[in-house]
Amino acid sequence: MIKLEDITKVYPMGKRELTVLRGVNLSIEQGELVAIMGPSGSGKSTLLHLLGCLDKPTSGRYFLEGKEVSRFNAGELAQVRSKQIGFVFQTFNLLPRLSALANVELGLRYAGGVDRAKALEALARVGLSDRVNHRPTEMSGGEQQRVAIARALVKKPPLILADEPTGNLDSRSGGDVISILTSLHAEQGITLIMITHDADIAHHCQRIINIKDGQIISEEKV
Amino acid sequence: MKKLFEPLTTAWTGVITHKLRSFLTILGIVIGVAAVITLMSVGRGAEAQVISNIQNLGSNLVTVRPGASTFGGVRGAIGGIRTLTMEDAQAIDEQVPNISAVAPSYVSNLQLIVGSKNTNAQVNGVTPEYLQVNNLKIASGSSFSGQDYERGTKVAVLGSGIAQTLFGDTNPIGQQIRMGNIIVYVTGVMQSKGAMFGSPDDTILIPLTAMQQAVAQPRTPQGGRIVSTITLTVSDQSHTQNVIDAITNLLRTRHKLAPSADNDFNIMSVEEIANTLSEALGTMTLLLGAIAAISLLVGGIGVMNIMLVSVLERTREIGIRKALGARNRDIWTQFLIEAGFLTLTGGIIGVTFGWGASYIINSLDVMTTLVSPDIVILAVSVSVGIGLFFGFYPAWNASRLNPIDALRSE
Numbered sequence: 077m078i079k080l081e082d083i084t085k086v087y088p089m090g091k092r093e094l095t096v097l098r099g100v101n102l103s104i105e106q107g108e109l110v111a112i113m114g115p116s117g118s119g120k121s122t123l124l125h126l127l128g129c130l131d132k133p134t135s136g137r138y139f140l141e142g143k144e145v146s147r148f149n150a151g152e153l154a155q156v157r158s159k160q161i162g163f164v165f166q167t168f169n170l171l172p173r174l175s176a177l178a179n180v181e182l183g184l185r186y187a188g189g190v191d192r193a194k195a196l197e198a199l200a201r202v203g204l205s206d207r208v209n210h211r212p213t214e215m216s217g218g219e220q221q222r223v224a225i226a227r228a229l230v231k232k233p234p235l236i237l238a239d240e241p242t243g244n245l246d247s248r249s250g251g252d253v254i255s256i257l258t259s260l261h262a263e264q265g266i267t268l269i270m271i272t273h274d275a276d277i278a279h280h281c282q283r284i285i286n287i288k289d290g291q292i293i294s295e296e297k298v
Numbered sequence: 299m300k301k302l303f304e305p306l307t308t309a310w311t312g313v314i315t316h317k318l319r320s321f322l323t324i325l326g327i328v329i330g331v332a333a334v335i336t337l338m339s340v341g342r343g344a345e346a347q348v349i350s351n352i353q354n355l356g357s358n359l360v361t362v363r364p365g366a367s368t369f370g371g372v373r374g375a376i377g378g379i380r381t382l383t384m385e386d387a388q389a390i391d392e393q394v395p396n397i398s399a400v401a402p403s404y405v406s407n408l409q410l411i412v413g414s415k416n417t418n419a420q421v422n423g424v425t426p427e428y429l430q431v432n433n434l435k436i437a438s439g440s441s442f443s444g445q446d447y448e449r450g451t452k453v454a455v456l457g458s459g460i461a462q463t464l465f466g467d468t469n470p471i472g473q474q475i476r477m478g479n480i481i482v483y484v485t486g487v488m489q490s491k492g493a494m495f496g497s498p499d500d501t502i503l504i505p506l507t508a509m510q511q512a513v514a515q516p517r518t519p520q521g522g523r524i525v526s527t528i529t530l531t532v533s534d535q536s537h538t539q540n541v542i543d544a545i546t547n548l549l550r551t552r553h554k555l556a557p558s559a560d561n562d563f564n565i566m567s568v569e570e571i572a573n574t575l576s577e578a579l580g581t582m583t584l585l586l587g588a589i590a591a592i593s594l595l596v597g598g599i600g601v602m603n604i605m606l607v608s609v610l611e612r613t614r615e616i617g618i619r620k621a622l623g624a625r626n627r628d629i630w631t632q633f634l635i636e637a638g639f640l641t642l643t644g645g646i647i648g649v650t651f652g653w654g655a656s657y658i659i660n661s662l663d664v665m666t667t668l669v670s671p672d673i674v675i676l677a678v679s680v681s682v683g684i685g686l687f688f689g690f691y692p693a694w695n696a697s698r699l700n701p702i703d704a705l706r707s708e
Contacts, residue, residue, distance in 0.1 A: 130621060130701045151625050158623020169618045169705065173315040186623035190304060227622075 077234070077267055078104040078127065083136035083146075085122050085290075096122045098290040100136070106234070107265045109258065111278040114287035120271050121239060123287065127269060128161050128237045129153040141234070158186040162228030164238040164257075168220045170212040176223045177208045183227035198230035199223070202256055218249025225256055229266070236260070238270040242277065254280060305628075309636040313643075316608070320640060323604040326597025327644030327684065328651060331677045333590035335652025338673045340659065341583025343666035345576055352572045354491060356433035358398075358535055359568040362390075362528040362545060381562045383522030386552060390528065394544045396537040397530050401428040404506060405526040406513050411476040412464045419460050420501045421477060423509025429455070429488075431531050434498060439471040439486030442505055450507035454482040458490040459499035477504075478512040538567050587673075591680075597644070598684035605637050605692035616696050617704025630697035637689025638682050645681030649674050 085097040096119045104110055114120045125131045126138065129145055132153070138146040145156055162183070163169075170179045180195040199208055202222040212220050221241060228236050238257065242250030258280055261268045270281065278284050279298055286294045313320045364381040387402035404423040409416065422428070426444050429436070442453045454475060461470050461484075470484045482504055490499050509515070516524045532541050542565050549563055609616070616629055653674075656667040 125702055128621070130705075151627075154620065154623055154625040154628075156623075157621060161623075163621050165705070169614070169621070171615055171618065174311070178311075182619070183622055185304060185308070186619070186625075186628060 077106040077108075077141055078102070079139040080126075081137040081139075083123075083126065083133045083138060085119070085126065085131070086134045096290055097126075097133070100290070100292055102285070102292065104267065104269065106267055107261075108267055108269075108283060109261045109281045110269045111281040111284045112269065112271045112287060113273070113275075113278055113284060118287045119290040120287045124237055124239055124269065124271055127235075128163060129156045154186075159188075159231070160233050160235055162231065162233040162236040164221070164224050164228050164236065164241045166240040166243040168212070168217075168224045168244070170220055170223055170227075172212050175209045175211055176204060176215070176226075179212070179223055180226045180230050183230040187231040194230055195226075198226040201229065201260075202226045216249065217245050218252055221245060221249070221253050222256065225253070225260075229260060229264075232264075233266070235267045235269070238268065240271050240273065242272070242274065250274075250277075305631050305635050306639070308632055309639045312632070312636045313639060319604060319608070323601055324640050324644030324647070326600040327594065327641050327681050328597075328648040330590065330594030330597040331645050331648025331681055332652035332655060333593050334587055334677050334680075335649055335669060335673060336655045336659070336667075337586040337590045338583060339652070339656035339667040339669045340665055341579065341586045342668040342670055342673070343656075343660070345579040345583060346668050347666045348579060349572055349576055352568055352575065354433065355568050356431070356531060357568055357572070358531045358533075358538070359432065360530050360532060360538065360541060360545075361566050361568075362386075362530075362549070363526075363564045363566075364562065365564050381518075381553060382525050382528055382549075383518060384525055385522045386549060387525060387528045389548060389552060390530065390545055393548055394541060396533045396541055398533045399427040399431045400528060400530040401425050401431040402506070402525040402528045403428060404509055404515055404524070406509070408477050408512065410464065410502075412473065415464060417463060419463075421509065421512070422501050422503050423506035423515075424503050425506055428503060428529070431529050432498065434491070434503075435489045436486045437489040438469075439484070441486055447505045447507055450505060450511060452480055452482045452508045452511070453485045453504065455486045455488060455503040456484055457488055457497075457499040457501050459497070460502055461487045475502075477502075480508065480512045482508065532567075535569065538569055542567060594677075594680065594684065598641075598688040601637060601641060601685055602688035602692060605633065605689050606695070608636075609633065609692045609696040612696075613699060613704050613707040616699050617701050617707065620699070620701035621705060626697040629699075630693040633693035633696050634686060634689050637693065638685040641681045641685030641689075642678070645678040648681065649677060652677075 080100055080102040083097055083100040084095065087094045087096060100123065112120045112123065122131070126133055133146055136146065137144055140156065140160070145153065148156065171182065174182070176199060177192070177195055180198055181190045181192065184190050184194060196205070196208065199205060202225050204219060204222055204226065207215060207219060212223065215223070241253055241257065245253060254277055257268060257270070260266050272278050282298055284296050284298060285292055362382060384402055387400050391397065391400040401424060406421055406423070407418055408421045410419055426442065426447050429441055436455070437458065441455055442451065446453055456464070456470060464470065464475065465473060470487060473484050474481050475484065488498065491497055518524060532538050545565060546561065550561065553562055555562065619629060653669055656669050659665055660667045
């Protein structure tokens with residue numbers, strides 16, 4: 077499903093250049109559950125952004141479902157994000173003034189059109205049927221992250237990318253979030269790639285990729 | 299349909315979630331539009347008022363005055379010379395077609411004495427047709443007849459203003475006025491025509507034949523009896539220009555003017571005066587509107603300012619939307635629709651206020667105001683245009699944000 081060939085990413089930092097990724101080769105099969113681990117500054121977030129088509133590599137090729145998305149322009153990348161990729165962020169990234177339902181509907185807004193029934197179904201899937209009209213500020217961190225997961229899954233994307241989804245949560249609600257994500261993977265065959273610092277969480281996954289200084293240093297099957 | 303409504307609902311949500319800010323943003327537009335509507339309605343009202351005053355004179359009225367001739371390069375003042383005669387009036391009546399009535403008059407400023415009161419007024423020696431031609435109506439008493447004119451009966455019809463000056467609250471009918479060396483009896487008082495320049499309210503009408511007994515009517519070297527003006531009515535307004543041309547030709551021939559010489563008379567139609575004045579007032583209205591439009595422009599800059607702040611403040615929202623798959627186009631249409639929506643709302647509120655203000659001004663009897671639909675449509679569409687114009691740059695700025703940078707912003 078995903079194939080990275082010799083991906084590099086260089087950010088211009090004034091006169092100097094900052095190389096974040098140096099020659100990453102990676103392939104991930106449909107339906108895999110992958111954890112990416114590594115110290116901060118290792119380039120794992122940049123890798124996730126590239127996988128999520130939020131950014132383009134400086135060099136190298138990225139194939140997503142057979143298409144070379146590294147050659148896509150901004151508009152085409154937006155299309156890919158809207159249809160094929162769901163994001164879950166560490167900081168939830170919900171719109172604070174919208175209700176849980178409106179936030180989930182936003183997930184469909186650019187993917188063909190808002191559909192209330194689908195949004196309610198997604199909220200039910202994460203166990204928040206009774207919090208539909210609450211705003212993010214009226215919810216706990218765990219609930220907010222579940223809304224964010226509902227927003228990611230409402231358009232039924234083949235790929236969900238999660239950037240430290242439990243980083244801002246206590247261990248109990250973090251556990252809830254992980255169990256929702258892993259069950260989504262198990263039930264719907266969604267490909268799930270997750271950055272985490274937590275070795276316990278990483279061991280729920282099928283494969284762990286370790287990154288350091290912009291390179292994959294090791295991979296292990298669980 | 300969904301495709302069409304979703305950006306609108308998104309914009310609506312954006313507007314109502316920032317109520318105070320939205321209100322302040324549109325305040326400038328509201329004030330600008332209200333100012334445009336109010337000032338334009340005042341201008342249009344004044345225009346309509348003046349036109350109706352002039353039309354009141356009789357829209358078919360044409361006035362011929364002496365003057366506008368040149369003597370050795372010096373242009374004589376209108377009325378400063380005496381070229382029109384009773385005979386000219388007669389010739390016009392007999393030879394020019396499409397005229398319903400001709401009324402020559404001779405004006406003189408005379409001293410009037412009523413009891414112990416002593417005043418000066420414009421006395422108009424006229425033929426019986428004069429009242430009809432000038433659209434003057436009798437309020438009380440009666441006018442004088444053709445017979446009175448033939449006999450040179452010493453009777454007078456007073457303008458409402460001069461009647462008040464001379465007789466106050468007492469009934470002037472049947473009273474006598476000493477006028478030079480004759481005494482005239484008042485037979486009627488005219489309806490007021492309203493205050494304006496050269497209002498007939500302040501004149502006295504007497505038969506021209508009686509006038510000749512009070513003052514010597516001067517004669518031209520050829521023996522023609524001089525008149526001050528010749529007024530006439532055209533049978534149909536569409537003939538006005540033909541009549542003016544015919545009179546011009548006739549008078550030039552009668553006055554034996556060389557082809558190169560200027561006219562020694564001046565012809566004006568009420569229609570023409572109305573057109574000139576309405577043009578001048580139209581320019582004034584436009585000027586008022588333009589001044590008000592400046593405030594609309596300032597309001598537009600306010601919209602741009604707020605939109606720029608709004609984009610900055612919502613950078614993260616833009617990042618989230620982009621991560622969810624929004625294209626640049628989705629982002630800038632969102633902000634553009636939001637700006638257009640804000641200013642449209644402002645425009646509609648402004649029209650309401652402006653309309654209300656002009657209604658109040660009208661009902662306070664300060665000025666006549668007239669709100670015309672074209673101004674309303676113009677003001678509303680201009681305010682939307684301002685929203686789109688001044689919203690464009692912020693919207694474009696928003697759409698260009700890099701999704702990752704936008705997501706990272708706090």
